Amino acid sequence: VLSNPKTEEKVKELLQCFRLTGENVLKVSDIFADEMENGINDRPSTLLMENTYIPELLQGTETGDYLALDLGGTNFRILLVGLQKGRTVREEVTQYHISDELRLGSGEDLFDYLADCLYDFVHKHGVANRKLRMGFTFSFPMHQRALDVGVLIKWTKSFASTGVEGNDVVDMLRNAIHKKGGLDVEIIAILNDTTGTLLQGCVLDSNAAVGLILGTGSNACYMERAERVSHWEAERHGEKEVIIDIEWGAFGDGGLLNFIRTDFDKQVDTNSLFASSFTFEKYISGKYLGELVRLILVNLANHRLIFGGIMSKKIQQIDSFLTKYVSQIEEDNVNNTLCNTEEILKLFDLDYNEDDIQVVKYVSEVVSIRAAMLVSSCLSEVLKRMKRPFVTVAVDGSLFKHHPRFKLWMEKFVKLLAPQHPFKLMLVEDGSGKGAALATAIAERLR
Ligand code: ADP
Numbered sequence: 001v002l003s004n005p006k007t008e009e010k011v012k013e014l015l016q017c018f019r020l021t022g023e024n025v026l027k028v029s030d031i032f033a034d035e036m037e038n039g040i041n042d043r044p045s046t047l048l049m050e051n052t053y054i055p056e057l058l059q060g061t062e063t064g065d066y067l068a069l070d071l072g073g074t075n076f077r078i079l080l081v082g083l084q085k086g087r088t089v090r091e092e093v094t095q096y097h098i099s100d101e102l103r104l105g106s107g108e109d110l111f112d113y114l115a116d117c118l119y120d121f122v123h124k125h126g127v128a129n130r131k132l133r134m135g136f137t138f139s140f141p142m143h144q145r146a147l148d149v150g151v152l153i154k155w156t157k158s159f160a161s162t163g164v165e166g167n168d169v170v171d172m173l174r175n176a177i178h179k180k181g182g183l184d185v186e187i188i189a190i191l192n193d194t195t196g197t198l199l200q201g202c203v204l205d206s207n208a209a210v211g212l213i214l215g216t217g218s219n220a221c222y223m224e225r226a227e228r229v230s231h232w233e234a235e236r237h238g239e240k241e242v243i244i245d246i247e248w249g250a251f252g253d254g255g256l257l258n259f260i261r262t263d264f265d266k267q268v269d270t271n272s273l274f275a276s277s278f279t280f281e282k283y284i285s286g287k288y289l290g291e292l293v294r295l296i297l298v299n300l301a302n303h304r305l306i307f308g309g310i311m312s313k314k315i316q317q318i319d320s321f322l323t324k325y326v327s328q329i330e331e332d333n334v335n336n337t338l339c340n341t342e343e344i345l346k347l348f349d350l351d352y353n354e355d356d357i358q359v360v361k362y363v364s365e366v367v368s369i370r371a372a373m374l375v376s377s378c379l380s381e382v383l384k385r386m387k388r389p390f391v392t393v394a395v396d397g398s399l400f401k402h403h404p405r406f407k408l409w410m411e412k413f414v415k416l417l418a419p420q421h422p423f424k425l426m427l428v429e430d431g432s433g434k435g436a437a438l439a440t441a442i443a444e445r446l447r
Contacts, residue, residue, distance in 0.1 A: 002355045007305050011359055014300065017262040018366045020373055024260055029377040029417065031256055032248075036385060040244065042230050046256060046279075048247035051231050052195050053147040055239035056223055057442050058202045060086040064444075067122075067132045067185060068436035069114065069173070072139025072157065073193060074216065076114075078121040081437035086203050088434050092125050100158075107164035107172065115176035119183060131184045133444060135436030138169055139193040139217075141247050146234035147443045150190040156249070156274065157216065189436070189443040193396070194219045195243055196435020201394025201428045203438065208392040210382060210423075211243075211431065214375065214406070215397030217278075218285040221245045222382050237446055248378060251280035260374075264295045271318050280378075284371040286323040286399040292367050294321035297360065306356045312349040320348075327403045329364040334404045372406050376413035383414070383421040391421070394428040401427060 002008040020028075032047075039049030068079040075095045082090030096117045102110050122128040140159070142150040149171075152164050164172065170190050177183050191199075198211025198221055209223040224244040226236075251257070257279055268282050268291055269275055282288045298316060300306045314320055328340040338357050345352045345360065352360075383391055400406055407425055414423060 002358055004355060007355065007359075010303070011300060011305055011362065014303070014305075015296070015363065015366050017264075018370050020260060020370060025373060025377050025417070027259065028257065028374060029381050032251065032378045033381045033385070035251065035256075036246065036381065039246075040224070040228060040230065046251050046253045048141060048143075048153070048245065048250075049231075050142070050144055050245040050247060051229055051233075052144055052191060052221070052243040052245050053234050054189075054191065054195060054199070054243045054439055054442060055226070055237070055446075056202075056241045056243075057445065058086060058199065058438060060203075062086045062438060062441035064441065065090070065127070065130075065132065066437035066440045067118075067134035068137060068433050068440070069118065069134060070137040070193075070432045070436065071114070072137070072159075073432055076117070077433065078117060079433045079436070080121075080125055080127060081434055083437055083441060086438070088437070091433070093433065094121050094124065096120075103159050103161060105161055107161040107167070108176075110161045110164070111169075111172045111176035112179070114173060115180040115183070118177065118185065119180055122183065122185070128182070131186070133440050134185050134187045135189045135191065135440035135443075136170060136173060136187055137193060137196055137432045137436045138190055139432065141250070142169070142190070142192070144190065144245075147189050147439075147446065148187060149234075156278070158273070188447070189439040191436060191439045192219070192245060193432035193435075194221045195245055196433070196439065197394050197396045197428050197431030198222075198243060199435040199438040199442075200431040201392065201426060203434075204394075204428060205392045205426060207390050207424075208394045208426070208428075209386060209388060210379070210391055210393040211428075212375075212379065212393055212395045212400075213397045214285065214395060214400040216285060216287045217249050217281050218375070218397075219245070219247055219249055220379065220382060222386060224386075246382070249278050249281040249285070251378070253277050253279045257283075264292055264299070267295050268292055280374070283374050286397065288323075289326050289367055289371060289399070290321040290323040291319055293326055293363055296363050296367070297321075300359065300363075306359050307350050307352060310351060314348045315350060323399060324402070326364045326368060327399075329361055330368060330404050333361050333365055368403065368405065369409060372409035373413055376410050377417060379410070380414045380417035380421070383418045383423055387421075389422070391423045393423055393425050394431065395425055396428050396431055
């Protein structure tokens with residue numbers, strides 16, 4: 001409640017476009033359900049619905065040491081994971097830096113570098129003389145032809161190396177390892193962080209059947225009945241179920257979600273590295289929520305509704321408002337305090353009064369609720385599709401982990417949207433590492 005009711009009214013009016021009507025939420029759900037059905041039947045869809053070829057085969061017997069190479073998260077990492085009856089008993093991790101030059105240069109150089117890092121890793125950890133099996137966590141949209149064949153569809157995040165799109169990245173890595181020499185490493189599974197999160201979730205809770213990422217990007221995967229999956233290039237082994245990677249970051253590309261698109265969303269899109277794509281991710285993920293809040297604040301200041309109409313240089317800088325700040329402001333909303341918000345405004349060299357603080361808190365709330373609602377509207381359709389008596393959703397990612405209300409809202413909204421489908425949200429950390437070891441153990445058994 002602001003001291004100036006006129007300002008309050010105008011702020012609310014400007015932000016009205018972020019408040020989804022019940023009708024629009026249901027429309028998003030319906031379109032999402034249709035897109036899942038299209039994708040799984042190999043019809044054009046903005047959801048890839050990729051077959052991962054990983055069946056529900058965690059037996060709790062998985063034992064052995066596995067290497068995992070994790071590319072596509074915030075850091076590039078190599079891990080040595082020791083499993084005993086499906087549980088991690090040993091984990092050694094080394095992070096490697098990938099320079100801009102490598103991320104934007106030639107694909108061959110990138111994969112040669114990965115092989116160099118692997119060489120360094122096995123020597124550092126004293127396993128250079130052992131024959132090791134490896135899982136490759138590659139968190140980019142890919143087309144999987146088998147458990148160990150992944151063709152990169154499109155680079156995302158900050159990667160753009162040439163000569164990789166359209167190629168099997170397992171093959172590229174294999175060649176690089178061969179070229180390097182001195183490495184007895186066999187890659188037998190490729191997966192992404194979402195699938196890894198679900199696999200790791202299965203170890204912790206036998207009801208886990210959905211994997212969800214809410215971090216820099218967003219994506220989900222789930223256990224689908226094998227007979228419903230029309231795309232199956234590899235040999236079948238009588239699987240009853242298989243993990244389907246929805247790839248929902250690009251849901252709605254091409255205008256499907258235009259009915260909820262605000263001018264702010266358009267600006268985020270224009271300013272992004274991948275304009276006109278990853279529509280859904282731009283509404284919900286950690287990479288964009290802060291930027292949405294920033295654009296709204298700049299707009300409100302332009303309308304002289306906050307900061308006396310005066311803006312600092314910092315707040316006008318694209319991507320300067322981190323999603324971490326949104327979480328911190330949300331802490332203030334939860335605790336009915338002002339301190340975090342004030343600190344952030346100071347960080348941005350902004351002059352503010354009490355009303356300004358309230359507006360900033362309101363903006364963070366509105367943007368966050370919309371994101372939670374959109375994720376929930378899709379997740380509820382996944383649960384409806386699965387028709388299981390109970391589903392544990394394995395979730396990873398900083399947005400889910402640190403936003404103080406995201407989980408609570410999701411629980412509330414999904415319950416409202418899919419009341420017949422009981423579920424639980426469970427934080428599962430490091431699925432991209434441990435999950436790769438599990439996928440490798442499964443792949444080994446299937447050979
Ligand atoms: P990944 O890149 O593997 O998805 P994370 O799950 O850590 O890694 O997600 C990083 C993203 O999460 C970044 O986009 C960042 O803006 C966002 N983020 C980091 N800290 C927080 C936080 N405290 N609250 C909300 N989002 C955060």
